[in-house]
Amino acid sequence: MxxxxxxxxxxxxxxxxxxxxxxxxxxxxGNHDVRLRDLYAESFDPLLSAxxxxxxxxxxxxxxxxxxxxxxLRWCEALVFVYPTWWSGLPAMLKGWIDRTWMNEVAWVLxxxxxxxxxxxxxxxxxxxxxxxxxSKIVNALQGEPGKRTITRSIRVMCNRWCRARWIALYGLxxxxxxxxxxxxxxxxxxxxxxxx
Amino acid sequence: MKxxxxxxxxxxxSFCAAVFNSVVxxxxxxxxxxxxxxxxxxxxxxxxxxxxxxxxxxxPLVEDATRRHAxxLRTAEALVFVYPTWWSGLPAQLKGWLxxxxVVGVAFRFNNRGKIRPNLQNVRHIIGISTYGSPWRYVKLIxxxxxxxxxxxxxxxxxxxxxxxxxxxxxxxxxxxEQRRDFIAETTKKISRRLGRKTS
Numbered sequence: 001m002x003x004x005x006x007x008x009x010x011x012x013x014x015x016x017x018x019x020x021x022x023x024x025x026x027x028x029x030g031n032h033d034v035r036l037r038d039l040y041a042e043s044f045d046p047l048l049s050a051x052x053x054x055x056x057x058x059x060x061x062x063x064x065x066x067x068x069x070x071x072x073l074r075w076c077e078a079l080v081f082v083y084p085t086w087w088s089g090l091p092a093m094l095k096g097w098i099d100r101t102w103m104n105e106v107a108w109v110l111x112x113x114x115x116x117x118x119x120x121x122x123x124x125x126x127x128x129x130x131x132x133x134x135x136s137k138i139v140n141a142l143q144g145e146p147g148k149r150t151i152t153r154s155i156r157v158m159c160n161r162w163c164r165a166r167w168i169a170l171y172g173l174x175x176x177x178x179x180x181x182x183x184x185x186x187x188x189x190x191x192x193x194x195x196x197x
Numbered sequence: 198m199k200x201x202x203x204x205x206x207x208x209x210x211s212f213c214a215a216v217f218n219s220v221v222x223x224x225x226x227x228x229x230x231x232x233x234x235x236x237x238x239x240x241x242x243x244x245x246x247x248x249x250x251x252x253x254x255x256x257p258l259v260e261d262a263t264r265r266h267a268x269x270l271r272t273a274e275a276l277v278f279v280y281p282t283w284w285s286g287l288p289a290q291l292k293g294w295l296x297x298x299x300v301v302g303v304a305f306r307f308n309n310r311g312k313i314r315p316n317l318q319n320v321r322h323i324i325g326i327s328t329y330g331s332p333w334r335y336v337k338l339i340x341x342x343x344x345x346x347x348x349x350x351x352x353x354x355x356x357x358x359x360x361x362x363x364x365x366x367x368x369x370x371x372x373x374x375e376q377r378r379d380f381i382a383e384t385t386k387k388i389s390r391r392l393g394r395k396t397s
Contacts, residue, residue: 010246046242046289050208087295088350089286089342092242096289115368116335135313143349146286146342153339154285174313 001126001196003032004076008039008083008094015173015181019130019188020082026189027080032196035072039093046096059105069101078126078196079159081151085133085169088140089147098155107158117158124159127151128195130168130188137171166195198392200230201273205280205291207236212369212377216326217279219385224277227394231269235290238262242293257300266294267303275322275392276359278347282327286342295351304354315356323352324362324388332368341365362391 005023009016020036027034039046055062060070073079083094090098104110108117129151133140152165168191170176170184202221206213214234221232240262244252251257258264280291287295301307306316325347329336348361364384366372372380 010244010249012246014249040243040246046293048207048283048288048290050211050236053207053211086244087292087299088346089292091244092289092293092296093244095284095286095292096242099283099289102284110370113371115330115332115371117330139353143353144340144342144345146340146345146350149340150284150286150342154342157339 001032001077002075003027003034003078003080003196004072005034005036005080005082006039006094006097007036007081008091008097010040010093014084016082016084016132018181018185019132022185022188023080023082023130023192026192027196030193030196032078035076037069037072039097044093044097046093046100048096048099052100057104057110060103063103066101066103069097070103070106073101073106073121074123077123078128079124080128080130080192082130085131085140085147088143088145090150102155102158119158119161121158122160125163126196127156127159127163127165128168128192129166130192131170132173133169133171134174135172140171164195166191168192168195198228198274199272200224200228200275200277200392201233201269202230202277202279203233203235203291203294205235205278205288205294207288207290209234209237211281212366213279213281213326213328216381216384219381220277220279220326220388223385223389224392227389228275228392231273233266235294240290240294241297242290244293244296248297252300255302257302263297266298267300270298270303270317271319273317273320275324276320276351277324277326277388279326280343282329282336282341282343285336285339287346292346295346299351299354304351315354317354318356318358320355320359322362322392323348323355323359324364324391326364326384326388327366328369329365329367330370333365336365336367360391362388364388
């Protein structure tokens with residue numbers, strides 16, 4: 001499966017970088033065609049500026065600087081996000097990538113006089129989020145899991161109608177041990193492989 | 198009352214900016230308002246590697262831009278957020294502001310047993326104003342993730358003391374000019390009533 005992995009963490013030796021490596025290794029072993037986007041390493045600018053906002057209803061050709069992102073999005077059949085959950089949601093870097101690249105005619109179209117957008121990323125059949133939470137599962141449940149819902153609902157409705165979303169999360173990272181982290185990495189490998197079957 | 202109002206829309210002539218200016222102008226009559234226009238300040242949304250490492254220490258604020266905002270937060274009694282909802286959540290710049298400013302010693306602290314504790318008990322009100330392209334029902338179905346981040350996740354930092362209030366303008370793409378005008382007037386009135394007038 002053509003798989004796009006989008007990774008966002010500022011620190012090179014973070015636990016999330018180990019998760020990313022596990023994900024990429026698993027995908028290559030599973031004979032998937034993998035493209036990795038490391039947003040921090042590429043110095044991606046997540047800021048949707050006022051001038052770019054003015055282009056909201058124009059075709060992607062008006063934003064040539066995002067050409068590579070558009071090409072990646074239209075190419076992939078599976079989209080895998082690897083990121084830390086901060087303040088219950090996606091880090092600004094990743095949220096900004098979505099704000100800027102999931103644009104008109106790529107992710108959605110807005111028919112005249114309508115007020116809900118229609119999906120355009122029908123090539124995407126698998127959505128996978130691999131994330132870590134500092135806080136416990138119960139705290140995140142009480143907060144309503146905004147990050148999870150951003151991916152499994154808000155983003156997913158722009159993908160294929162039968163797109164499957166998978167949530168692979170480690171809760172309570174702040175209290176984790178080397179052992180529980182290693183166990184999680186093993187689980188990430190197994191679940192990513194299963195998600196892309 | 199000390200109010201911190203934050204604008205998360207990139208453009209100064211947007212509808213969000215109009216709501217923001219109206220609310221700030223009204224509140225300034227009876228309160229001490231700090232207006233933060235993130236786009237105007239060129240606030241960087243990304244937490245850098247240096248900041249991320251400092252986040253784990255007792256001195257997490259490494260830049261003047263974030264230190265200044267943190268100082269205002271320490272005495273704030275009301276937080277007002279005005280932003281457009283994009284992909285059911287906060288725009289990256291506003292999300293980044295939370296990540297970089299709401300750090301240890303500002304939003305939370307650790308007690309002597311290493312447990313995380315709220316540190317913004319001074320905040321009594323969290324008010325959100327947002328515009329949505331989608332209609333109300335669609336927003337409820339997908340979930341209003343920006344609202345949850347502010348009224349649930351950020352609210353835990355106030356020790357769950359803060360009252361919350363939400364003003365949303367839905368289906369913005371099909372709203373008439375009149376509906377928009379009414380929204381500005383109503384929202385401004387509602388918020389100024391909630392925060393009260395100074396009795397001197």
